[in-house]
Amino acid sequence: MPTINDVAKAAGVSPSTVSYVLSGRRPISAETRARVQAAIAELGFHPHAGARALASSKTNVIALVAPLRVDVNVPVIMQFATAVVTAARSYNHDVLLLTKDEGTAGLERVAHSTMVDALILMDLERDDLRIPALRKLKQPSVLIGLPADHTGIACVDLDFGAAARTALSHLAGHGHRRIGLVGPSPAVYRRQTTYADRFLAGFLEASADLGLRTVTHPCEPGAEGVRSCMADLDAELDGLTALVVHNEEALRPLLDLLRATGRRVPEDISIVAICPRDVAISMPVNLTSIDIPAHDVGTLAVETAMRLLEGRRVEYTRLLEPSLVERDSCREISTSHR
Amino acid sequence: MPTINDVAKAAGVSPSTVSYVLSGRRPISAETRARVQAAIAELGFHPHAGARALASSKTNVIALVAPLRVDVNVPVIMQFATAVVTAARSYNHDVLLLTKDEGTAGLERVAHSTMVDALILMDLERDDLRIPALRKLKQPSVLIGLPADHTGIACVDLDFGAAARTALSHLAGHGHRRIGLVGPSPAVYRRQTTYADRFLAGFLEASADLGLRTVTHPCEPGAEGVRSCMADLDAELDGLTALVVHNEEALRPLLDLLRATGRRVPEDISIVAICPRDVAISMPVNLTSIDIPAHDVGTLAVETAMRLLEGRRVEYTRLLEPSLVERDSCREISTSHR
DNA sequence: AGGCTCCGTCGAAGCGCTTCGACGATGGCT
DNA sequence: AGCCATCGTCGAAGCGCTTCGACGGAGCCT
Structure with missing residues (x-):
């Protein structure tokens, strides 16, 4: 060499x-x-990267801390990761991949040993233990998510509160008045992953503002989970004409269930899903949906990190506006139901 | 500091x-x-990692080159990645994540600038252009996959040829004589991703050895693709009593189609799938399947890389034995069909 | 007792790069 | 004509670590 x-x-x-x-x-x-x-x-x-890092105290590497459990939302996580890597490369940086389960120790390890210039974390919990650790690092960090106390740390995410409002307004605009929310699995709420709470809060608020009758329920994974969730929703509010589904996994079994029970989409019941575009269009019915813009969020996270590294000012909380795409799962409510 | x-x-x-x-x-x-x-x-x-790398010419980082297109097989890719990161950490290494689309340039960049000690690549194509580039690097590399000319480069993968044979033997053992293969999408064959070819070759060979009547067809994604694939299979060989499915995406629409056309699984038609365990058990029918042991393969890839770094001898081609798990989608053929 | 061999520690020389201060050479002023 | 900037380049210091050779001391042998 x-x-x-x-x-x-x-x-x-x-x-x-x-x-x-x-x-x-x-x-x-x-x-x-x-x-x-x-x-x-x-x-x-x-x-030589090492020599460079030693002399300049810059590594041109950023850390990406991803939740590598293989259960839910894998495609979304992958989209985030792809976006982050691609964006990082466009700034001439590489990406060091850490798993969430290394916890605080992983962050400290790579930061203290000067392996990275900045960190990007995903899948933040409400009171994430890693936040205080991040504050102590000399490297800046950017969160994908919005934990409770994030003062002084840049956060980027979809505005899930606004997304809920958008979904409800859309349905209300089509005449729906009795609407159910099929929420994420209880495990997600338990982990206090922040998007779930924010979505629910926005949902309830918008429901009140718009004068709707709504009912909400988490939904366990699998066909059985969907069945019991729907049963609960129906029991608590009859005459449901629309569903908001904030649970990708539930979508397919839900559609199966509705078909099996003779409720046609959208003739009998309208659906707005919150999910990535490709999920929405891979269902038996093309779903009207609010996209989870993983690509934009990931890219923005990297841009924010780069700004921080240049010492430029950044907006510390950037919530991306939701955008609803109409497809085939929503319909003006038939007068018989009004 | x-x-x-x-x-x-x-x-x-x-x-x-x-x-x-x-x-x-x-x-x-x-x-x-x-x-x-x-x-x-x-x-x-x-x-300080940089200082260390400079003085010792070891970085304690390995590169993982992953195909970050978001289309197919995302969960499997994620499993590989998770396994690689976890295994690497257990050897006190970190993982630098590269995308396949940087091609040869990405490999050379990280290798020449001494950012990594070794490289692990996935999603290899038959005549992958990156192979000659890898040979020129001073760092060792390990492939997940088995391209045509891999002399001198370590390869690790599931033995897809054996997997096909195992699937057919299992079905033959249950009395099936007329069997169809629902293959990967034509795009996969076109890319010449090596597992597709190896599986197909094993399938044809075993079919001959076992004296079976078989027919094979690639399968486009989506319900329409499955429909036409099944139509082709049925047209070319009637009286099919079993299917081997080497296409994760196709599984669900296939099961839907079979149900819709009144063919019960496993009463009327048996199925053996080649897919990760969690996919097999998330279907309406729990599928008898041959696992894609992403975790084991990823871990083995890292172990091999570490051996190479220590200058120890390794087996240059390690194909993991397939293991078939019986679940609910295969049944002894009814005598009426014999 | 003298000579060896280990053992445990130190000092110094790099590893390959960045960066700061310095310096000669130009060229534009007054 | 003389002075001061500016431009383009160089030399040297230093980033923080590893590693090699050296060296005193202790223990063993004969």
Whole structure:
């Protein structure tokens, strides 16, 4: 492996000049620059990352802390990860992948040993123990999610409260007055993953504002979970004409159940789902849905991190506006139901 | 951030002694060691990764090159990734995540700049362009998959040929003689991802050996793809009593289709699936399946990489034996069909 | 008792890069 | 004509660690 010294000799300049050609931090004449670049190309020189990190205290690596349990939401997590890696590369950074289950120790390890310049975390819980640890690090961090006390830490996410409101307004606009929420599984609420709470709060608020009759229920995974969730919803409020579904896993069994029980979508019952686009269009009925913009969120997280690294100001809480896409699962309510 | 010098002063020893305590490369007396460790703990010392890499030319990082397209097989990819990260951590390594679409350039970048000690790649194609590039690197690499010319590069994967044979033997053992293969999507064959070919070859071979009547067909994604695949299979061989399904996406729509057309599983038609365990048991019928042991494969890939780094000998091609788990989708063929 | 061999520790030399201060050479002022 | 900036380049220091050779002391042998 050639070093910067080899390049310098080949180009007949000093190593520092090569460095300045590479970094552009000082003006270098066009001829010299050309000569240096030729030498770099010819020798196939790549600066040694460790040496660089040591001398400059910059690694050009960011950490991504992902929940690598394999249960739920895998595609969404993957979308986040893809977006983060792609965006990071566009800023000439690489991504070190950590698992959530290393907890606080993992963060501290990579931060203290100066392996990364910044951290991006996903799947934050309401009172996430990692937050205080993050505050102590010299590297900045960006959260995908919105834990309770996030002062001083940048957060990026979909505005789940607004998403709930958007869903309900859409249904209300189509004349629906009795609406059920099929929520995430109880496990999600238990973990206090923040999007669930925020969605529920927005739902209840909008329901009141719009004067709707609504009922909400978490939904266990699997066909049985869906059956009992629907039973509960029906029991607590009869004449449901629409459902908001904030639970990707439940979608397919729910549609199966509705079909089996003779409730047609959207003729008898309308549905708005909160899920990634590709999930919405892979169902037997193309679902009117509010997208979970994993790509945008991931990209924005990286952009925010980069801004932070440049010492620029950032908005510390960025909640992306939800956007509802109409497909085939919502219909103006038939007058008989009004 | 304290440095090794700070620790040395605090413990009243030289920096090299601290280093030897850390690495264990030379004997250090118990008392000295204790004093040094106390100092390390007290100061919260973490060695600087870059400095370490520079001095020792070891990074303790491995690259994982994953296909981050979000279409197919996401859960399996995630399982591989999880296993790799977890295993790497158990060897005190971290994982740098690269996307496949950076191609050769990405590999060369991280290798030449000495960011990683070894590379693990997944989703290899038959004549993968990255193979020759890998051969030129000074770092060793391990492939998850089995491209055509892999001489000198370690490969790890499920033995898909054996998996096909196992599936057919199982069905033959239950009296089935007319069997269809629902293959991966044509896109997978087109990409020449190697597992598809290997499975197909094993299938045809075993079919001949066992004297079976079989027919095979790729299967486009979605309900329509499944419908036309089944139509083709039925047209080319009537009296099918069993299916081997090597296409996770197709499973659900296939089961829907069979139900809709009045073919009961397993009463009228038996099914063996090749898919991860959790997919097999999340279907309306619990499927008899051959697991894709993503966890084992990922772990083995890391172990192999570590062996290579230690300069130990490894088996250059490790194909894991398939194991079939009986569940509810296979049945002894009824005599009327014999 | 003298010579060896270990053992435990130290000092110093790098690893390959960035960055700061310095310096000669230009060129634009007054 | 003389002075001061500015430009382009160089040299050297230093980032924090590992590792090699060296060295005093202890224990063993003969």
